[in-house]
Amino acid sequence: MKNGLLVWLAFILLIAIVLIDWYVPLGTAVGVLYLFVIVLVSRERKRVILLFSVLAILLTALNPILLATSETPVNVYLNRSLSIAVIVMTSIYAIYKSNLEDQSEEMRQHLDQSASYNTAVLDSVSAHIAVLNEDGEIISTNRAWNEFGKKSGLPDLKGISVGTNYFKVLKKAEEAGDNTAGQTLKGMLEVKAKTSELYEWEYPCHRESENKWFVMKVSRLKGFDDHLVAVHEDITSRVLAERSLQAREETWRQMLRNLPGYVYRCQNDEKWNAFFVSEGFARVTGYDPDNVDEENHFPLGDLIHRDYIDYIWKQSQDALNSGDVFRLEYPIATKTGEIRWIWERGQGVYSDDGQVQYIEGFISDITERKRSEEYIRKRLSMEKLHVRVSEAAVGYEDVAKVLNSILKDLGSTLEVSRAYIFKHNHSNDTLDNTLEWCADEIEPQIQNLQEVPASVFSVWTKPLSEGKIVCEHNAANVTNPVIKEMLLEQEIKAILLVPLFVSGEFYGFVGFEDCVEARNWDREDIEMLKSIALTISNLIERRQAEKSLIQERARLDNIIKSNNLGTWEWNLQTDEVIYNERWAEIVGYSPEQLELDCINTWRQLMHPEDEVKSDDILQQHIDGKIPFYECEVRMKHKDGRWVWVLDKGKIMTYTLDGKPEWIYGTHTEITASKLAEQEIKNQNIELEKRNTELDRFVYSTSHDLRAPLTSLLGLIMIAESNVREEDSELREIFKMMEKSVRRLDGFIGDILDYSRNIRQDVECELIDFEELVQEQEEGLKHFNNLVDHKVNVSVKCSGDFYSDKRRIRVILNNLISNAVKYLDPDKDESVVNVEIQTDDQLARITIEDNGIGIKEEHHEKIFDMFYRATAVSDGSGIGLYITKESIEKLGGSVHLESTPGYGTRFLVKLPNLKHKYKGVG
Numbered sequence: 001m002k003n004g005l006l007v008w009l010a011f012i013l014l015i016a017i018v019l020i021d022w023y024v025p026l027g028t029a030v031g032v033l034y035l036f037v038i039v040l041v042s043r044e045r046k047r048v049i050l051l052f053s054v055l056a057i058l059l060t061a062l063n064p065i066l067l068a069t070s071e072t073p074v075n076v077y078l079n080r081s082l083s084i085a086v087i088v089m090t091s092i093y094a095i096y097k098s099n100l101e102d103q104s105e106e107m108r109q110h111l112d113q114s115a116s117y118n119t120a121v122l123d124s125v126s127a128h129i130a131v132l133n134e135d136g137e138i139i140s141t142n143r144a145w146n147e148f149g150k151k152s153g154l155p156d157l158k159g160i161s162v163g164t165n166y167f168k169v170l171k172k173a174e175e176a177g178d179n180t181a182g183q184t185l186k187g188m189l190e191v192k193a194k195t196s197e198l199y200e201w202e203y204p205c206h207r208e209s210e211n212k213w214f215v216m217k218v219s220r221l222k223g224f225d226d227h228l229v230a231v232h233e234d235i236t237s238r239v240l241a242e243r244s245l246q247a248r249e250e251t252w253r254q255m256l257r258n259l260p261g262y263v264y265r266c267q268n269d270e271k272w273n274a275f276f277v278s279e280g281f282a283r284v285t286g287y288d289p290d291n292v293d294e295e296n297h298f299p300l301g302d303l304i305h306r307d308y309i310d311y312i313w314k315q316s317q318d319a320l321n322s323g324d325v326f327r328l329e330y331p332i333a334t335k336t337g338e339i340r341w342i343w344e345r346g347q348g349v350y351s352d353d354g355q356v357q358y359i360e361g362f363i364s365d366i367t368e369r370k371r372s373e374e375y376i377r378k379r380l381s382m383e384k385l386h387v388r389v390s391e392a393a394v395g396y397e398d399v400a401k402v403l404n405s406i407l408k409d410l411g412s413t414l415e416v417s418r419a420y421i422f423k424h425n426h427s428n429d430t431l432d433n434t435l436e437w438c439a440d441e442i443e444p445q446i447q448n449l450q451e452v453p454a455s456v457f458s459v460w461t462k463p464l465s466e467g468k469i470v471c472e473h474n475a476a477n478v479t480n481p482v483i484k485e486m487l488l489e490q491e492i493k494a495i496l497l498v499p500l501f502v503s504g505e506f507y508g509f510v511g512f513e514d515c516v517e518a519r520n521w522d523r524e525d526i527e528m529l530k531s532i533a534l535t536i537s538n539l540i541e542r543r544q545a546e547k548s549l550i551q552e553r554a555r556l557d558n559i560i561k562s563n564n565l566g567t568w569e570w571n572l573q574t575d576e577v578i579y580n581e582r583w584a585e586i587v588g589y590s591p592e593q594l595e596l597d598c599i600n601t602w603r604q605l606m607h608p609e610d611e612v613k614s615d616d617i618l619q620q621h622i623d624g625k626i627p628f629y630e631c632e633v634r635m636k637h638k639d640g641r642w643v644w645v646l647d648k649g650k651i652m653t654y655t656l657d658g659k660p661e662w663i664y665g666t667h668t669e670i671t672a673s674k675l676a677e678q679e680i681k682n683q684n685i686e687l688e689k690r691n692t693e694l695d696r697f698v699y700s701t702s703h704d705l706r707a708p709l710t711s712l713l714g715l716i717m718i719a720e721s722n723v724r725e726e727d728s729e730l731r732e733i734f735k736m737m738e739k740s741v742r743r744l745d746g747f748i749g750d751i752l753d754y755s756r757n758i759r760q761d762v763e764c765e766l767i768d769f770e771e772l773v774q775e776q777e778e779g780l781k782h783f784n785n786l787v788d789h790k791v792n793v794s795v796k797c798s799g800d801f802y803s804d805k806r807r808i809r810v811i812l813n814n815l816i817s818n819a820v821k822y823l824d825p826d827k828d829e830s831v832v833n834v835e836i837q838t839d840d841q842l843a844r845i846t847i848e849d850n851g852i853g854i855k856e857e858h859h860e861k862i863f864d865m866f867y868r869a870t871a872v873s874d875g876s877g878i879g880l881y882i883t884k885e886s887i888e889k890l891g892g893s894v895h896l897e898s899t900p901g902y903g904t905r906f907l908v909k910l911p912n913l914k915h916k917y918k919g920v921g
Contacts, residue, residue, distance in 0.1 A: 126233070128233065129141065132166055141161055180205075184199075184201060201216045212236050214234055241715060268348065271299040274297060274298045276293070286335030308330040327344070341369075343363070346361025347361065383673045386531065387668065389406050390565065407510075420437070422434065423508040424454065428451075429453070429455070430452060432451060433446045433452075469530070471496050472496075473494055474493070475494065491515050493519070494514040495514075496511065567667070568602070571662055572622070579601075588638030593638075606633055614647065621650075628649065628650040645669055649665025763804050772812055773793050788830065790831050793834045796836070797836075798837075798840075799839060804890060808886075810886050814880060823850075824850065842909055847908075850903040863881055894908045
């Protein structure tokens with residue numbers, strides 16, 4: 001019971017006694033009883049209470065004496081009143097002191113409880129905390145501070161606790177050469193002097209057994225400005241995590257540096273303003289990538305060749321509007337003005353409402369590839385053109401038709417504006433434009449160039465008549481003012497003239513004009529044109545003298561020689577053979593060194609592998625199945641190498657009884673063409689090799705990336721577990737981080753599946769579809785899908801089914817997870833039906849859902865790599881591509897049926913590979 005309550009009870013008891021004493025004098029007994037009660041309730045026995053108590057006893061004891069001696073009761077009443085007043089005052093004072101003691105006791109208990117709570121809170125904190133007074137003496141520490149001093153292994157830290165002057169400890173350490181201690185002391189004194197609000201210092205503290213990092217934070221104690229709070233914390237985990245992140249970032253930067261091009265991120269505007277480019281930007285364009293950032297944009301559109309700007313804009317916007325990836329090839333101008341070809345792959349990054357926020361992509365320099373392709377294409381075109389010209393010269397009867405065909409082929413192949421033939425009329429020394437071919441949108445000039453005085457072109461006709469080539473690369477640089485004015489008037493930028501000679505006399509020339517741009521005429525093209533010009537000349541010459549058989553034969557020989565053609569004539573009935581000199585020269589012999597009258601000479605020089613093929617084609621021609629004989633064969637050259645020959649022939653005469661007699665043919669050496677063809681094949685082999693190396697790189701890199709992602713995921717989960725329940729925002733951030741890491745890990749898994757599908761052969765084993773589907777159902781339990789769904793599974797197997805388990809697992813995983821991922825949240829019930837039926841021939845897998853469905857325009861593209869048919873998707877866009885690749889690898893097929901708003905149905909058919917499985921008959 002509280003003291004105040006006892007005093008109140010005593011007070012009431014005393015009042016009762018005094019009242020009784022008023023009528024029935026009790027004398028000293030009342031005073032003694034009162035003193036006993038006061039002493040009982042006043043445990044501290046204060047002097048004032050005792051003094052008043054003695055006075056009350058004396059007054060009470062005086063009552064009987066006054067009653068005995070006084071004749072009047074006045075004194076008695078006065079004494080009694082005084083006694084009551086003393087008793088009341090003493091009791092009130094005792095009550096006040098008792099209540100005050102009770103309040104002090106309660107406050108002391110509250111303070112003790114608060115101090116215990118604060119101590120417990122500080123002891124639960126992992127950071128090392130100490131409070132210092134104005135002199136630097138430690139007046140309070142938490143448990144972590146004391147434990148750090150004991151466990152640190154450093155003798156100087158073990159004694160730093162309450163009562164230690166931390167300023168002196170730091171000063172002593174500084175004098176011993178500890179710069180960290182000196183830095184800490186300087187910062188503490190600045191906070192104490194109020195020159196700074198907070199001192200923070202991170203420093204390493206390494207030992208032989210481990211590396212550690214710490215941070216020291218010092219601030220003034222709120223409400224006690226002359227006191228300091230020192231917080232010392234171990235940040236080793238954070239530092240190691242930061243360094244690991246920096247290492248990973250450096251790895252990615254190194255990977256970007258090694259790419260044969262550059263990665264970019266730009267706005268979707270007409271200038272393609274880039275706010276990020278990787279280091280390869282300098283190699284491709286010559287511009288510094290360090291000058292490109294969020295504030296300093298670089299207009300990539302300014303690099304694009306003007307002829308391609310509209311095309312690129314349309315192609316990219318069409319792809320972005322449909323959510324597709326765009327792939328483009330086009331030329332750009334570098335910083336130095338050089339024209340280079342690039343290959344670009346880009347895709348949009350979209351906001352929640354489907355708007356393009358920016359574009360990300362990769363650009364690679366393909367200039368060398370383009371040049372190689374152009375060179376090979378041009379060389380092959382010229383070689384084929386040469387062959388066509390030769391064939392036309394041999395086969396056509398209409399000279400004008402042949403020459404027009406040649407001009408058209410020459411103009412198209414050389415990509416010029418005009419190709420024409422001028423004839424020189426010796427009788428009046430004029431020039432006539434006899435034949436002309438013009439490119440589209442180029443105005444013909446043939447009507448304006450008749451009977452032009454040769455003297456006008458004397459600067460050209462003189463060298464041409466001497467067999468020289470006239471070549472002007474740039475009309476603006478022509479020195480002759482008359483010729484320059486004529487060229488500029490007709491908007492000719494470059495011109496090439498090749499002389500034509502017929503029967504040894506200057507006939508005229510074949511000319512080529514470029515009205516679009518100046519050009520450097522290629523030396524190899526010029527040499528080829530000289531040969532073709534000679535062919536044209538020979539053609540004209542042959543046709544002019546066709547009345548004479550001897551002259552015709554001579555002209556034919558000239559054509560054959562000028563085109564380096566070998567000829568043969570074979571009598572099928574007698575095996576008589578006639579070869580020309582060129583036929584022998586092709587294989588490195590002179591006519592005298594070979595038996596040119598024997599068919600065996602040809603067979604002995606032919607490659608054994610080609611002889612069977614040649615005989616078969618020849619027999620088909622003899623049997624009338626094909627109109628002429630044509631075969632590419634290898635023949636043994638005198639120096640031991642094999643030369644490629646295009647062997648052509650046709651039966652020209654028959655015996656009286658209808659049997660084939662003479663067959664005439666040609667040998668054209670096509671070694672250069674075959675070497676070019678082989679070069680292309682070699683390049684394809686090299687490309688396949690590089691693709692294989694790229695697959696290996698992807699496979700290795702994907703494995704290397706998953707390990708740090710797993711570690712990062714573990715760190716995120718540890719960090720999330722240490723977040724307080726009330727800190728919901730931080731928890732949400734960690735969940736977003738975890739989701740991003742898992743998405744990246746899933747993408748890497750897709751890349752690995754793709755790499756394995758390409759690299760690994762099919763491995764047959766017995767398939768348990770129920771087991772595989774159960775695996776997928778277990779995986780769906782952890783599937784992050786806001787739509788409640790139901791999966792119905794039906795597996796009906798008739799006999800054993802053999803296939804590649806790993807690939808079937810990939811197929812089921814992608815199709816089932818996609819069905820769940822794109823369920824319709826607006827429907828009352830979301831269902832996925834999985835039905836599998838197998839027999840000795842096939843497995844039919846049907847996966848059907850009632851989800852959001854796929855629009856028809858996406859059906860043909862849904863299996864393309866990185867294609868996403870809906871903006872709702874957060875996947876990599878590679879899952880269905882890998883699915884189709886895996887199905888095709890197994891020899892199967894997949895069929896898609898889908899209607900937006902109703903759902904999607906995939907039907908997969910896989911053959912039973914039982915016959916391929918070892919041990920199965």
